[in-house]
Amino acid sequence: MSNNRVLIIDDDKRICRIIKRVADDLGVDSLAIDNPAEFESAYLRYEPNIILMDLQMPRLDGIELLRKLAEQHSEAAIILVSGMDRSVLETTDELGKSLGLNMVGVLNKPIDIDDLKIILEKNFDPLKERRTQSLALTAEDLKKAIAENELVVHYQPQISLASGNVIGAEALVRWQHPEHGLVFPDSFIPLAEESRELIGPLTYSVIETVLQDDVARRGSGVELNISINLSPRLLSDLSLPDKVDGLLAKYQFDPNRLLLEVTESGAMEDPSLTMDILTRLRLKNIRLSLDDFGTGFSSLVQLYRMPFNEIKVDKSFVMKVSKDKEAAAIARLTVDLGHSLGLEVVAEGIEDQYTYDWLKELGCEIGQGYFISRPVDVDQFSKWMDDHSKFTH
Numbered sequence: 001m002s003n004n005r006v007l008i009i010d011d012d013k014r015i016c017r018i019i020k021r022v023a024d025d026l027g028v029d030s031l032a033i034d035n036p037a038e039f040e041s042a043y044l045r046y047e048p049n050i051i052l053m054d055l056q057m058p059r060l061d062g063i064e065l066l067r068k069l070a071e072q073h074s075e076a077a078i079i080l081v082s083g084m085d086r087s088v089l090e091t092t093d094e095l096g097k098s099l100g101l102n103m104v105g106v107l108n109k110p111i112d113i114d115d116l117k118i119i120l121e122k123n124f125d126p127l128k129e130r131r132t133q134s135l136a137l138t139a140e141d142l143k144k145a146i147a148e149n150e151l152v153v154h155y156q157p158q159i160s161l162a163s164g165n166v167i168g169a170e171a172l173v174r175w176q177h178p179e180h181g182l183v184f185p186d187s188f189i190p191l192a193e194e195s196r197e198l199i200g201p202l203t204y205s206v207i208e209t210v211l212q213d214d215v216a217r218r219g220s221g222v223e224l225n226i227s228i229n230l231s232p233r234l235l236s237d238l239s240l241p242d243k244v245d246g247l248l249a250k251y252q253f254d255p256n257r258l259l260l261e262v263t264e265s266g267a268m269e270d271p272s273l274t275m276d277i278l279t280r281l282r283l284k285n286i287r288l289s290l291d292d293f294g295t296g297f298s299s300l301v302q303l304y305r306m307p308f309n310e311i312k313v314d315k316s317f318v319m320k321v322s323k324d325k326e327a328a329a330i331a332r333l334t335v336d337l338g339h340s341l342g343l344e345v346v347a348e349g350i351e352d353q354y355t356y357d358w359l360k361e362l363g364c365e366i367g368q369g370y371f372i373s374r375p376v377d378v379d380q381f382s383k384w385m386d387d388h389s390k391f392t393h
């Protein structure tokens with residue numbers, strides 16, 4: 001953490017003090033300046049890796065500062081802080097990106113201390129580095145990992161918002177890498193998707209692990225729904241429904257308890273082939289969930305023709321419900337749309353009590369998110385369920 005240096009530029013001394021105090025609390029070094037004329041020399045002297053900047057200042061505005069940073073080829077993470085409305089902030093954010101700057105977010109004034117902490121931590125959290133840095137993983141490594149069972153499945157609970165009871169879990173794959181530690185799916189799913197030789201075996205290995213874990217769970221009297229993510233690439237594999245069905249039969253898993261999650265954009269690449277496969281999965285009583293709803297570009301007309309049972313409101317909206325009116329409007333609309341189409345609605349990415357209560361009030365059936373639990377390994381998941389049931393009953 002000692003490598004972090006946070007530079008704050010705001011003509012409002014109070015804001016400087018607030019941010020500085022938060023940086024102190026987080027144990028990182030910071031420098032606050034309230035005179036924009038000093039910005040350039042402070043930047044050169046201090047070499048910050050994180051910059052928080054006000055947009056409106058006398059004499060020098062934020063946009064001019066961004067230009068100066070671009071001239072210096074700054075790689076610092078830049079956070080805009082302003083009381084301006086969102087469209088101005090976002091346009092400025094875009095402008096910064098087009099100048100090649102590392103724009104990492106915007107903070108609205110009055111500053112929410114928790115948001116500030118989150119955005120700061122995100123930009124010096126070593127975990128984040130691990131998630132995003134290129135690990136130079138190859139298809140060959142991944143193939144070996146699948147064969148040598150280095151892939152593990154974590155579970156994130158899904159609960160009924162009305163009753164608080166656990167009704168299921170989403171299975172999320174991770175790679176327990178001998179050198180890099182726990183690698184998250186964003187770092188290797190795209191690699192797997194480059195070839196059907198990899199994404200097929202990866203997916204079937206996840207399904208098989210889930211089914212084995214479920215046999216053990218059933219042994220202790222617990223039957224849950226399990227959601228598994230299906231790569232769009234597999235929606236053109238006509239053998240998929242029979243393969244999945246074969247695995248379910250092998251472990252005597254009731255197909256009604258399996259939900260396969262598909263993304264909206266993925267579902268639409270070849271609508272007639274996708275329709276064929278999805279319909280056959282439905283005929284085998286496997287349920288289908290439309291993941292990440294709201295982020296794709298597909299048409300609603302295609303969507304309502306596909307045989308989904310459930311839609312998941314994308315976490316990018318749910319995470320912002322408590323602080324962003326527009327995001328809340330999209331989340332609300334998605335819940336209503338799901339209900340109008342007769343589907344169950346899952347909200348993923350619930351991070352606070354306010355959002356939990358708000359969704360419950362809207363009649364959203366199922367909730368998932370860090371506020372309830374992070375994804376955890378199979379043993380932690382069963383412990384979590386024990387504690388949770390003591391709490392809800």
Ligand code: C2E
Pocket residue numbers: 156171172173184185186189203206229230231261291292315319348349350351368369370371375
């Ligand atoms: P997804 O299916 O949308 O999964 C939800 C992701 O959101 C998970 O990230 C989960 O950890 C994260 N999440 C859940 N609640 C919260 C929250 O409250 N706040 C925040 N900030 N994040 C939350 P994860 O595990 O890194 O997975 C990322 C994506 O990788 C998944 O997105 C899914 O598209 C893909 N994926 C995961 N497992 C598999 C798999 O077995 N097969 C395939 N094809 N894709 C997978």
Ligand code: MG
Pocket residue numbers: 170229261291
């Ligand atoms: Mg998912």
Ligand code: MG
Pocket residue numbers: 291292312314315348
């Ligand atoms: Mg999702």
